[in-house]
Amino acid sequence: MKNEKIFEEAVREIIGLVDAKKYISARNRLLDMNRVDIAEALEEIIEALGISYTVILFRMLPKDVSVEVFSYLPTDDQLAVINVITDKELSYIISEMDFDDMIDVLEELPANIVDKILSKATKEERGRINTFLNYPHDSAGSLMTPDYISLRKDMTVKGSLAHIKREGMDSETVYTCYVKDAGRKLLGIVSLRTLVVSDDGALIGDIMCGCEDMVYVNAHDDQEYVSELFKKYGFLAIPVVDGEKRLVGIITVDDILNVIEEEYNEDFEKMAGVLDAPDAEYLDIGVLKHVKSRLPWLILLMISAMLTGGIIRSFESLLTHALSLAVYLPMLMGTGGNSGSQTATLVIRGMAVGDLQLRDAAKVFWKELRVSFSIGLVLSSLNFAKILFLDRESLSVATAVCVSMLFIVMIAKSIGGMLPIVAKRVGVDPALMAAPMISSLTDIISCFTYFSLATVIFRL
């Protein structure tokens, strides 16, 4: 098993070797590793010894290894490497990288370095790179690679396999081949598996999977939609077409794993009340950017909490008569908020993974009504006993708290269930209707319900 401890030990050993200027031994130790791990090791060596020592080691790697390792480095380390290597070395690395990895690197680099790189490319290449750089960040176009195997309908299986051997594609992109007509329109798909198990003389046109049930995306489709298709169909790659249905590239499943992670993190952040969080690691984001992404929601929620304060103010005379009512307010508000966010989260997730549809609204409401009634009853009973026998408060206070509790839990869970569905229906992202939003809303409702009921009960 790829054991973290063994890896950490190896890295410490390499750092020791580099520190003792034993570069050859350090390089050989490094080359025992998988290339993804080499990149991770270099990251740690940069952190421990600085870039100038690390780049000596980097230069000693075989050319093909160094190009691949470079593509796995995090952006800040890529920039550090770029700043110390020569222009010639940089050109080599960029030109040898997989096209989609190169685009990823170029997207992150400062404009002056990108210009320097582009100035060395051929005119045709420059045009192609610019097209790719112009796709929106979250689009299918930004994920795709133009490196794929093209076949023609009239090729034989044997000819196709020879063609693949000549092209010698990457492991990710070779497993699905695309059949195009003269106008670059996509006619069909044939997997390498089909090629390998078919007779040598069979024609591509006869064994390919045709157009009708072919799944493809447009270069401007959102990456979330693309990842849904991968999850649904279990493909290794999906073709990307332009407005005229011409094949412009393919997206492979390994790039989708990162997209899924990104999309989930966006949901987590929205649900926690962090808006437009910069797409970077927590520690890499500056203080000001952190403030900017968190402050708006906090202010909005603060204003809503002021409304709760307003309700308390309007019941001031009730409170002066029975101050002990205030003691139970945090518990009621807290329980309301927690009840509501439990339901909201379940419903938001249910909709995100496709288990719940807009048409299920009534079913959700009916289920939450029964769940919340049961939960409310249990919590009310616990409180009733506690308030009467432990706190030794009056029966009126106990009744006010417990009846409110039942109402609050039921209202909170109904709102928590309905609000995300309503949000989706009116085109707002349901993830925004999560914990912070629900808590603020239920705070207002809890406070009002409690004091209104208490007023009635105290008058009796």
Place this chain on the structure above:
Amino acid sequence: MKNEKIFEEAVREIIGLVDAKKYISARNRLLDMNRVDIAEALEEIIEALGISYTVILFRMLPKDVSVEVFSYLPTDDQLAVINVITDKELSYIISEMDFDDMIDVLEELPANIVDKILSKATKEERGRINTFLNYPHDSAGSLMTPDYISLRKDMTVKGSLAHIKREGMDSETVYTCYVKDAGRKLLGIVSLRTLVVSDDGALIGDIMCGCEDMVYVNAHDDQEYVSELFKKYGFLAIPVVDGEKRLVGIITVDDILNVIEEEYNEDFEKMAGVLDAPDAEYLDIGVLKHVKSRLPWLILLMISAMLTGGIIRSFESLLTHALSLAVYLPMLMGTGGNSGSQTATLVIRGMAVGDLQLRDAAKVFWKELRVSFSIGLVLSSLNFAKILFLDRESLSVATAVCVSMLFIVMIAKSIGGMLPIVAKRVGVDPALMAAPMISSLTDIISCFTYFSLATVIFRL
């Protein structure tokens, strides 16, 4: 593009055809679709017309299509189909399914049906099925398939390709071949890509990727660990070994997409205070089970909220003198909770995706200190102006609220940043330290800070 609307229309059309007993046309319309979509269509037909009509259609599908479509149906529909088809049909479907899909189906079926199926299998097959059924639900073993291509070191490329052609494996499992010794120990991996681009006469032993940097997992490893490896290395498949390092199966990337989804949903649920949620769709879970998974946290958080009540009670004399202090309590508690959960979520996510380590604790603390100071200052200033000029309260009240606000935001964000890290260090799942937990904690702290500061300020 797979357009939802076109699909829905096609399904309505098919339902109309089945309703009019035009089964042949319905079947032909169905066969235009991708097999994943056929399963989805059957689901809707079952919902619209019931199982007895749908099963007629199901029986009319070509055998290989019906087997694959069956594996894509949700469990309840699979059960419905099983209940109306003959034992012979069931045996056929089960025996023709991919091994890992069959295991998935068997895991969900009632024991008596599983026994019926097993009784028809050969003794050897029965043993193999039982081994797979015994792997824990979240383990690598439960995800793997024993269907993979085995090669020997001394085979040639040409011989290997002929072997693959004879075996004719599934598309998911054919792209990585495994080289074993006589004792079934894993010696190396060779991709179909390497086979296709290598010379016919080359030996597998010379082109395979050897043992040192091979990534594999143990059958009892957690599925979350497996999905981390897929995300990190971008593989299409990972080999699974037993305690004696013998190859027992492989896991393919398409199964990992679902695991990632499952793991994220678990995190979402924990963060929303839902414990041990049943692994089923929201609407399929009964009311009692919903109550059981939500009640424990609510009771725990309610008890913690009672502590906040206790603090209010101990400051009762302060409140009788300045009741308007109570007006600002919900806002302070709410803002504290929201500030804390923002930070907690960012830190929990950062740790989950590997951006943050335990050793980063000090960096997180220092960043949150600066972020929270900035945010606290802004929120305090807004409140100061509002309380003095809009609410027309005394300078003492305004000062008490605003100084508390700064403290509360700073404390809440520090706790939100530290608690998940502490949890991880002591071996508790950080996701449990999310919104509800942080809110309860900060409620107590907010209340105490506010009233203590107010007492001091009112005495001045």
